[in-house]
Structure formats: C-alpha cells, structure tokens
Amino acid sequence: MxxxxxxxxxxxxxxxxxxxxxxxxxxxxxxxxxxxxxxxxxxxxxxxxxxxxxxxxxxxxxxxxxxxxxxxxxxxxxxxxxxxxxxxxxxxxxxxxxxxxxxxxxxCVRHLHNNFRSAHSGVALKHILWAATRATTMPWWEAEMENMKQEDEEAWE
CATH class of the missing domain: 3.30.420 (Nucleotidyltransferase; domain 5)
Known part of the structure; x- marks a missing residue:
C-alpha cells in the first residue's frame, strides 16, 4: 500500500x-x-x-x-x-x-554515529564527529578531522 x-x-x-x-x-x-x-x-x-x-x-x-x-x-x-x-x-x-x-x-549522520560508536565509544569522539558533519568549509572539516585523529587515530581512519 x-x-x-x-x-x-x-x-x-x-x-x-x-x-x-x-x-x-x-x-x-x-x-x-x-x-x-x-x-x-x-x-x-x-x-x-x-x-x-x-x-x-x-x-x-x-x-x-x-x-x-x-x-x-x-x-x-x-x-x-x-x-x-x-x-x-x-x-x-x-x-x-x-x-x-x-x-x-x-x-544520515545519526545512523552513521550508531555504527561508529559500537567500535569507538566516548562523548569526545561523538562531539568531534558531529562537529565535523556541521563543517561548511573544507578547512573547518579538516580541522575537526585532525581533532579526531588526535583523540583516536583508529576512529579517524
């Protein structure tokens, strides 16, 4: 139907x-x-x-x-x-x-985060992931991804 x-x-x-x-x-x-x-x-x-x-x-x-x-x-x-x-x-x-x-x-980032958090838990990574998705310019996104790399290189990869 x-x-x-x-x-x-x-x-x-x-x-x-x-x-x-x-x-x-x-x-x-x-x-x-x-x-x-x-x-x-x-x-x-x-x-x-x-x-x-x-x-x-x-x-x-x-x-x-x-x-x-x-x-x-x-x-x-x-x-x-x-x-x-x-x-x-x-x-x-x-x-x-x-x-x-x-x-x-x-x-959808919400669904992406649900999959992401099963292997990479933590509030800091969650905030970095959401900050990267809100980035409206490449330099801003790259800076957030660098933050993720500093926090957890495996999550960044």
Missing part, C-alpha cells in the same frame, strides 16, 4: 527544500511488514511528511516500487535538483542508483 496525500505532496512542492529523507522500519505483530517513508525538510529545518508505503519485505524491488511512485507524485524529472538522505537500508542504495543515477545521495 502506497500513500501520498495531496496536501502533503503540494505542501512539499510549494514550501520545502529539495531534500528527501528515506527510511524503513519494521512492523511487528500478527501481520509483520515494513513501512517505507519519505520525509521532506521545510523552511524551518523541520520534518515534513511526504509519503509512506507498507510492504512485505524491505528489498531493492520494494524500494524501486516506492521510489517510482514518489518520483511520479513529485514530478521529479531532474535528479540533479534533489538530495536524498538515508542510512544503509536493504536495497535502497541500488534502487536510487537505478532510478535516479544523478541524484545526490547522502548518509
């Missing part, structure tokens, strides 16, 4: 940035499934729901199905105009590469 309400679609097209966060989550209970979501970013950096789908399993095929409907609803003709953000969802990266090969695709 795919749902993209007209008000959400029009609100995204009229007032949101061309940034779309894609995510999936498990539904437990008597009817286990997956929910795939597309969420935009409004002018105040808030979340703006665009569409969601309920699928049996999370796979490349289910993401392709979801993305085709989303692309059609949002009338995306030029992937260069959009940024997609996600974690490493099953099948999502190849689905995006198949349907929108020119789109800019970024990874």
């Amino acid at each position: 795919y749902v993209c309400l007209a008000g959400c679609r029009q609100g995204f097209l009229d007032g949101c940035r061309p940034v779309i966060d894609l995510d999936g989550c498990h539904v437990k209970g008597p009817y286990p499934s997956q929910i795939l979501t597309a969420v935009g970013v409004d002018g105040n950096n808030g979340s703006f729901p665009i569409a969601y789908a309920v699928v049996e399993i999370e796979s490349k095929q289910s993401w392709i199905w979801f993305l085709r409907l989303l692309i059609e609803d949002l009338k995306i003709t030029n992937g260069l105009s959009y940024v997609f953000i996600s974690d490493k969802q099953k099948g999502l990266i190849p689905a995006i590469e198949t349907l929108l090969p020119t789109v800019e695709h970024r990874r």
Whole structure:
C-alpha cells in the first residue's frame, strides 16, 4: 500500500527544500511488514511528511516500487535538483542508483554515529564527529578531522 496525500505532496512542492529523507522500519505483530517513508525538510529545518508505503519485505524491488511512485507524485524529472538522505537500508542504495543515477545521495549522520560508536565509544569522539558533519568549509572539516585523529587515530581512519 502506497500513500501520498495531496496536501502533503503540494505542501512539499510549494514550501520545502529539495531534500528527501528515506527510511524503513519494521512492523511487528500478527501481520509483520515494513513501512517505507519519505520525509521532506521545510523552511524551518523541520520534518515534513511526504509519503509512506507498507510492504512485505524491505528489498531493492520494494524500494524501486516506492521510489517510482514518489518520483511520479513529485514530478521529479531532474535528479540533479534533489538530495536524498538515508542510512544503509536493504536495497535502497541500488534502487536510487537505478532510478535516479544523478541524484545526490547522502548518509544520515545519526545512523552513521550508531555504527561508529559500537567500535569507538566516548562523548569526545561523538562531539568531534558531529562537529565535523556541521563543517561548511573544507578547512573547518579538516580541522575537526585532525581533532579526531588526535583523540583516536583508529576512529579517524
């Protein structure tokens, strides 16, 4: 089942940035499934729901199905105009590469940090990682990465 309400679609097209966060989550209970979501970013950096789908399993095929409907609803003709953000969802990266090969695709830092902290724990490293992600210039980013190297060279690598 795919749902993209007209008000959400029009609100995204009229007032949101061309940034779309894609995510999936498990539904437990008597009817286990997956929910795939597309969420935009409004002018105040808030979340703006665009569409969601309920699928049996999370796979490349289910993401392709979801993305085709989303692309059609949002009338995306030029992937260069959009940024997609996600974690490493099953099948999502190849689905995006198949349907929108020119789109800019970024990874969610929150998910990156969850993977990072399993091997490199500590508040100092967490703050350095987040400072590096907020860097808006290469010299600023390089300075933060040097801080990480000073704190923990294995984490820096």
